[in-house]
Amino acid sequence: xxxxxxxxILVLAGAAGFAASQTSGIRRxxxxxxxxxxxxxxxxxAKVEVDAGGSSGRHTHPGDEIAYILEGEGExxxxxxxxxxVKAGESYVIPAGTIHDAINSGKTPLRLVGVYxxxxxxxxxxxxx
Numbered sequence: 757x758x759x760x761x762x763x764x765i766l767v768l769a770g771a772a773g774f775a776a777s778q779t780s781g782i783r784r785x786x787x788x789x790x791x792x793x794x795x796x797x798x799x800x801x802a803k804v805e806v807d808a809g810g811s812s813g814r815h816t817h818p819g820d821e822i823a824y825i826l827e828g829e830g831e832x833x834x835x836x837x838x839x840x841x842v843k844a845g846e847s848y849v850i851p852a853g854t855i856h857d858a859i860n861s862g863k864t865p866l867r868l869v870g871v872y873x874x875x876x877x878x879x880x881x882x883x884x885x
Contacts, residue, residue: 781810781860784870784880792873800872800880806830806860814857814884819874821850828866833857855884 787801797819804823806812814833829843835855842848850856852874860866872880 781807782812782858786880791876794873796876797873798876800870800874802870802872802880804868804870806858806866808860808863808865811859812857812881814855815881816853816855816884817850817872817874817881818878819852819872822871822873823848823850823868826867826869828860828864829862830858830860830866833859 783805784802785804787803789798789800791797792799806828824847825842825844827844829841832840832842832848833856834840834850840848858866874880
């Protein structure tokens with residue numbers, strides 16, 4: 757088996773395990789993982805979809821989340837901030853370790869591309885207490 761096939765299998769297996777641990781109504785499909793210029797960090801690019809009425813659940817990331825909304829609308833709840841309405845064509849940045857939740861308040865799926873610059877080897881997301 758070639759190295760790139762092994763890497764693809766590991767990425768898919770990790771994404772499947774991560775997807776199973778998420779709140780229902782959300783799917784994150786990892787598109788790519790790659791090292792970045794900061795030692796011990798990696799970039800994870802994912803396609804994220806939240807069903808109508810669904811939410812991501814309160815969680816954190818071990819690094820920054822940068823997202824661009826492709827379709828739909830919702831509400832971004834960031835601890836310590838007022839709720840923020842977001843819709844297709846907009847973007848947002850969530851700093852590392854910040855507790856947040858995304859709720860799809862629309863009637864169609866909320867689809868976005870998320871880029872996470874995170875600590876290598878840590879879970880992409882951790883449920884908040």
